Amino acid sequence: MALVTISDIRAAASLIAPAVVRTPLLRFDDRLSVKPESLQPVGAFKIRGAYHALARLSDEVRARGVVAYSSGNHAQAVAFAAHAFGVPAVIVVPENAPAVKVAATRAWGASVELVPMAERESRAHELVDSLGATLIPPFDHPDVIAGQGTVGLEIVADQPKVDVVLVPVSGGGLISGVAAAVKALRPAARVVGVEPELAADAAESLRAGELVGWPAAERERTSADGLRAEPSELTFAHMRAYVDDVVTVSEDEIAGAVRRLARDLRLVVEPSGAVAVAAYLQRAEEWPARTVAIVSGGNVDPEVFARMI
Numbered sequence: 001m002a003l004v005t006i007s008d009i010r011a012a013a014s015l016i017a018p019a020v021v022r023t024p025l026l027r028f029d030d031r032l033s034v035k036p037e038s039l040q041p042v043g044a045f046k047i048r049g050a051y052h053a054l055a056r057l058s059d060e061v062r063a064r065g066v067v068a069y070s071s072g073n074h075a076q077a078v079a080f081a082a083h084a085f086g087v088p089a090v091i092v093v094p095e096n097a098p099a100v101k102v103a104a105t106r107a108w109g110a111s112v113e114l115v116p117m118a119e120r121e122s123r124a125h126e127l128v129d130s131l132g133a134t135l136i137p138p139f140d141h142p143d144v145i146a147g148q149g150t151v152g153l154e155i156v157a158d159q160p161k162v163d164v165v166l167v168p169v170s171g172g173g174l175i176s177g178v179a180a181a182v183k184a185l186r187p188a189a190r191v192v193g194v195e196p197e198l199a200a201d202a203a204e205s206l207r208a209g210e211l212v213g214w215p216a217a218e219r220e221r222t223s224a225d226g227l228r229a230e231p232s233e234l235t236f237a238h239m240r241a242y243v244d245d246v247v248t249v250s251e252d253e254i255a256g257a258v259r260r261l262a263r264d265l266r267l268v269v270e271p272s273g274a275v276a277v278a279a280y281l282q283r284a285e286e287w288p289a290r291t292v293a294i295v296s297g298g299n300v301d302p303e304v305f306a307r308m309i
Contacts, residue, residue, distance in 0.1 A: 001237045004142050004177060006184035009149035012048070015055045016147060019084060020048055025158045025292060026265055032280050032291050034261070035155055038269055038298025042076040042104070044226075045151055045296050046138070049173060050077035052147030053136050054085055062087050065133040069093070069124035071117075071170075071226050072101030073272075073297050074138035079108035081136075090131065092124045098225060098270075098301045117228070118216045139173025140232035149177025155292050156185040163288035166276035168296045169193035169202045169246055170227040172235025178294070179242035193239070193246035194279040196222035196254065202231050202239065203246040211236055223251055223304070226272030226297060249278040257281060258308045261295065270300035271308070 021040050025033040037045035054062060065088035068078040075091040082089035089110040093102060094117035105112055115123050128135045137144060151174065155162060165182055167175040179191040195203055198221040201214040211231065219228040231239065239246075249257075254271045257278035261267045276293035 001234060003238055003241060004145045004149060004180050006181060008142065008146040009153055009177060009181050012052045012146040013150045013153055016048055016051050016150065019051045022154060025155070028264065028277070029284070031284065031287050031289050032293060033159065034265065034277060035151060035292055035294045036267055037151065037294060037296050038267060038273055042073070042080045043297055043299040044073035044077065045148060045174060045294070046073040046077035047080060048150050049144035049147035050074060050136060051081040051084070053141060053143040054081040056143050057134060061134055065089060065131060066136050067092070067124050067127045067131065067133045068136045068138065069120040070138050071228055072097045073226055073299055075105040075110070075112070076101060076108065076299070078136050079105045079110035082110060083108045090127050090133070092120050092127070094120055096220065098299065098304070100301045101299050104299065117220060138229065139171035140234055145173050145177045145235070145238065147177070148174045149181045151294060152178035152181030156182060159290055159292060160186070162186055162189050162290050162292055164190045164192060164291040166192050166194055166279055166291065166293040168227060168272060168275045168294065169195050170272070171229035172202060172231035172239055174294070174296060175243060176235045176238030180238060183242045190244040191242060192279070193243055194275045195246060195248050196224045196227055196275060197248045197250050198222035199224070199228055200248045203248055205231065205236060206239060206243065206246050224254060224272040224275060226270065227275065247279050249275050249282065253278040253282060255308045258305070262309050267295065268298045268300065268305060269295055270297050273297040
């Protein structure tokens with residue numbers, strides 16, 4: 001299975017530059033810096049992969065429209081990219097997606113269909129067939145992975161001697177791209193994925209050396225709604241090649257990280273976006289001096305954020 005290369009990621013960086021914010025590294029404490037992808041125009045890193053995937057389509061194909069399935073952040077990213085290119089988009093999201101994510105997706109002009117979580121992907125494929133549109137998957141595509149990998153490109157540019165990069169894991173697109181970039185540019189660095197304990201299928205898969213599925217009902221238990229997807233064969237191949245470990249965090253630890261990011265960095269962060277910082281806080285004194293945590297998104301319903309802080 002062909003893996004995304006550093007050349008692919010560098011090419012993606014050029015294509016997405018007009019639309020994507022080059023987020024800074026913010027000092028959290030003496031050991032940790034955070035990469036606040038919550039500051040992107042759609043509030044999450046997903047804009048990188050979605051915009052890159054649409055940019056790579058021919059004008060003729062793109063004009064027929066795009067379809068996506070998502071727990072929320074990829075939905076907004078595809079809607080944003082479709083709006084930027086002036087093409088129609090239909091997005092399938094789970095019925096329990098945060099209202100703030102659904103509203104933001106519609107605000108970019110996309111049509112939204114709400115379905116049970118387990119039916120998102122099948123419904124998206126039905127729409128592709130009926131509309132003649134192109135599917136923009138949330139993680140299972142080289143163009144999406146290359147776009148997400150630009151996060152890693154920027155981390156090494158800003159911290160050339162980075163020792164550890166902590167990355168949230170769901171379907172695996174972000175960690176696949178980030179790990180490919182970091183390992184190419186800074187081979188000595190460790191790339192560590194972070195999952196909620198209640199949706200730890202990637203951690204179990206990496207230990208087993210093969211994909212281990214968790215039922216959707218189990219993965220739905222976590223407050224980190226953006227981390228309920230499962231890795232694909234493509235993203236798992238990247239993880240096996242480049243990722244050093246995947247660790248887990250509890251729901252209380254996630255909420256604690258949301259509070260710390262709000263208090264110390266004045267960042268509004270969704271539970272999914274806080275897991276990398278939660279992993280750091282589990283044993284802050286044990287991480288090396290040049291650790292970076294990716295804050296993947298900030299699209300959180302106000303009432304959920306209020307409860308957490």
